[in-house]
Amino acid sequence: MSLLPEPSTFEERYSDDKELASELPDRPITSLRDLQYVYGRLYTLATTGGGEYAAYLTPEKSTDLFDEPESLLYLRIDLSGDEPRLDPDQPVGVESYGEEKVEPVAHSWFNAAAGFDHSVTHRTGKNKEPEKVAEYLHERLTAWAADDVIQEAAADHEDGWIVDALATFGEGEGLRERIEAAVDEQLDGKTTALTTVAVKLEPDGEYLLPGEASPVFNDAMRARKRSKLVTKGEATNSVGEATDLVTGGRGPTVGTAEDPLNYFLGKQLEKFPGFDPDEAWRTHPVSEDVAVTLMNASTFVDACDYYTMGANVYYLPYFFGRLGPTDARDLYGLLYDLVHAGEMSPLESAYRSYQDTPRLQEVGERFRFYVAAVMEHQTKRFDVFGDSMDGTLFSPVELTRAHQRVLQSWLYDAEGDADHPGPGLRAAFPTPDNWDIFVPEESALLTILATGWYFEQTFAPADDDDASADDYRIRALVAVLSGEPLDVETVLTEYVERLLEDEGEEFPSFRVSAQYAQLCALTEAGLLTGRDAYEPVAEPPQLTHDYSTHDMQQDTPARADGGNVAAARETKLEQFLEQTPALAEDQPERRGSFLLGALVGQVTGYQQVSEGRSTTLIDQYPIKAVTESKLKRLASDVLDKNIVYSRENNMAGTMYSEVVDRLVTTLPQIDIDGDWKLDTTDLRFYYSLGVAYGMNNWASSDDEQAGDQPAAEEEEA
Structure with a gap:
């Protein structure tokens, strides 16, 4: 299931030209990075709306769990008293995850074989035994809340005591066993689920999931996600003051952001003799917010990609020049159609949209495509060739x-x-x-x-x-x-x-x-x-x-x-x-x-x-x-x-x-x-x-x- 709204819903939600224009870049699309940034912004606006945390959340990573039984588990932790404690009547909550839970759960996925997600909410592996699920729940306290980056972010927040209390509570003797017993009692068997916490902050209050309880959870999540932008691969601290190559603004920039096209990766050292990963911010400077937005472009970029003859061919539509509100709505409609194109290639889908949409026909030569082919010649080592911003239908x-x-x-x-x-x-x-x-x-x-x-x-x-x-x-x-x-x-x-x-x-x-x-x-x-x-x-x-x-x-x-x-x-x-x-x-x-x-x-x-x-x-x-x-x-x-x-x-x-x-x-x-x-x-x-x-x-x-x-x-x- 996709969280992307229908184009008509998107148009209705962002019918105010001035409001939508404020969410768009104020300069023309002239590069792949500009285009990826636009895709990321449109995706974020469509799925999580605006706001300072929207770009950092990944709601579509777990839509496959919607309406599945036992797909959301959370520790019910009472922080309203002198000492944190598990709810004595129901230590672990078990529910079916659904669209209404997306914002409260506030999940931010991290692509790593080992480790944990950026948010306190973490997705389990596939079909995990109750014992393993209990381990994931316990790690919300011992791994996430106790993480150095999370602790540092919490220290600067007025609600940082919540994170501190969770970390301290996680060290309690016998806690792991109590969680295991509660999970084993409630689960019928193996499951794939989101694991998180729900905290009670007032004696007569409700148990609240992270997105409902306090901004400290999202602040800490954002800090951890940003930390990965400067410590990827061989880089330990790729950050410095520079001009952002997308926005043109001067400020802190990072150099090891993920790239949906695998166009700029730390492992491509052979392309840059003598390259120091810690200095990547000088070669590829983007701000933290821009880097995250580029990563969010992946859903739309993947929809414009197809595999043939050993290569991934990308055919990314856009409008030449500065993107106005009407352009943004039309582009979202195009991308939405591409996501739902089924077996139709991006070229065929774009041509069908062009034939069915008079406004696309009216823009004429402004309707362009970024075209490239990317080949993986070794594990996570890629060749990019033939890229052009001047493709046309x-x-x-x-x-x-x-x-x-x-x-x-x-x-x-x-x-x-x-x-x-x-x-x-x-x-x-x-x-x-x-x-x-x-x-x-x-x-x-x-x-x-x-x-x-x-x-x-x-x-x-x-x-x-x-x-x-x-x-x-x-x-x-x-x-x-x-x-x-x-x-x-x-x-x-x-x-x-x-x-x-x-x-x-x-x-x-x-x-x-x-x-x-x-x-x-x-x-x-x-x-x-x-x-x-x-x-x-x-x-x-x-x-x-x-x-x-x-x-x-x-x-x-x-x-x-x-x-x-x-x-x-x-x-x-x-x-x-x-x-x-x-x-x-x-x-x-x-x-x-x-x-x-x-x-x-x-x-x-x-x-x-x-x-x-x-x-x-x-x-x-x-x-x-x-x-x-x-x-x-x-x-x-x-x-x-x-x-x-x-x-x-x-x-x-x-x-x-x-x-x-x-x-x-x-x-x-x-x-x-x-x-x-x-x-x-x-x-x-x-x-x-x-x-x-x-x-x-x-x-x-x-x-x-x-x-x-x-x-x-x-x-x-």
Whole structure:
């Protein structure tokens, strides 16, 4: 159960703009720390309200105990007489913990395997025996009340005598046994519970829980929680006078606050050679109140986090500039939706909220996201990379829309209604039903993008099972979420490495098809950048064509090497080359590689169907065989084989002459020994693209040309 109120309740509770503005930072959100502080403030306002102790309490840490039997136990201690004593009639109170008890119990949780919570109220471990529960109750006096930090805080408080009395009472002989007997009598068995004290301060008064009895309990709790901000890890006293990096105020600052993103930790010493943990306040100065507020951001931060490819990816919404009251209410609504999003990713949830909330649409480019990926490479040692404050919802959404347009174009015709330049032929590339990257639906594509599966299907996998900051799939995901363009040369390298890994008994034509759809979408969305020879690859292809079916049939005569189907192939290839900047005539190396691949793909189809060969041309000339030095020789061999098959079929011309003619024209322009512009990776990708194109270049109707090309073998995504 969550204590977070509905957005409408939050708006009603904080309807006064002036009051809400006083609870918000008075400067723009410009850093992760600013954003975490805002999240922490909104969480505190929503769950515990304002007030000096609100940020220090952790009410949501035990909502799982709500309405559970025997989930709240407390010592009933009478302090109204000359000597403290357990209530003679009922030494231990046992109740069901509920929302109405949150404020009186005043719990402040401490994340430690050993030790006790900051507040006098302490949560037991799971399913503890009565004897252990009694020990927890006794330690409210012997451990908490007697703690040096607690004692020091109590000494400065007018009600400090209450804490002193509890500590003294805890030393009493036989007290532990009496508590055990009382607990054993009242508990039915094992339990998970909050353990605390209830004190009676007046002879005719009631027993009051800590939050009801006196502010001394919360003062002492706050002092203990603050003490942990300066003594974490190897630091013994990381505190000093400095300017708070969140509020800009001058005063005491601490340096070892917890961080919901694990972004700044004392254990990351390798990142700061010679770093002294006691001097952390100089590097990362935040006041005690700010540090605690940052910690309170964890519920909202965790809601904006999802795990993929060995990393935690964070997608934190905010509004650029200074946060006003209306912004704060809208942001709370967004975060509330994220907390309750179920299995929906933060990206999907934020997009749904954006579509359903006109006010979010009105803020336009002010609606931003902090984006980062965090990898744990050793126990509690983290790598943070790719973080950006400039993420927008529009970048990933535009990418999915661009991908959808690519799939709907004649290149893929995923919906079966595209206007083809080559009627009677299949689309340029296959779209298998069992690959979700070929589903032309925005919501489906947004899901696979958000989860990272969009790049897992196309990029090379990590070298091992361990998460690595070198995993470009993660970097690509963070970049796309941030609106940062990818380097096209690196993308091609990832593609080819994946193809070389996949290449086995069958050519991975579906993988190539998926990669090219993604490449086109990235260029369409402006998310690819390339320099020099790679500039054309980063240019988007034209997704529509200028030929009507009627014009093509009227103006293109039947071909001697295959009639109308061959004529359609001619038109289709011409259109594809003209509309693809990377394959322009002034790009002979890349164009030649593609044409060679297309010929290999089409001859392979002929060998499989007409000759029933198990070993085909693609087996003889796999992707890894293509290099700069071998390109012309490979082309010569393939052209020779094509001529042989043409003669065996008594054809007037050569088979697949639309490819042959262009390949023969292109090859002389390639100067292997001269100004070679491309590397092997580039050639191999476009060779693979050509093979996939050629293997899919058959008639869409067997009545048109029986057995024109074989269907591709099924591949796994």
